[in-house]
Amino acid sequence: MILWLCGSLLWEKLLNPPTVQKEKENAFANIDGFLKKCFRPSAPQAVHKFMILLSGVKFNETPCYEKLKDVLS
DSSP states (O other): OHHHHHSOOTTTTOOOHHHHHHHHHHHHHTHHHHHHHHHSSOOOHHHHHHHHHHHTSOTTSOOOHHHHHHHHO
16 A cells, blocks of 8 residues: 555565565554655545554464455445
8 A cells, every 4th residue: 555655665676575575564553654756745644543553463364354445445
């Protein structure tokens, strides 16, 4: 979704998978900072809420798709 809205991702030119993984982890550790870099100066509120909800989902957990869908509608 960030790629569609912004046209690029901060880590898309990195070729080292562990580095890309670390950048993604950093994005979720600091959602506000990540979105500020992507959207300059501020992200749409729905995208921010979506990222916050998504950050609470564990690796093997099934997300509550209804909540995620509601944020974007």
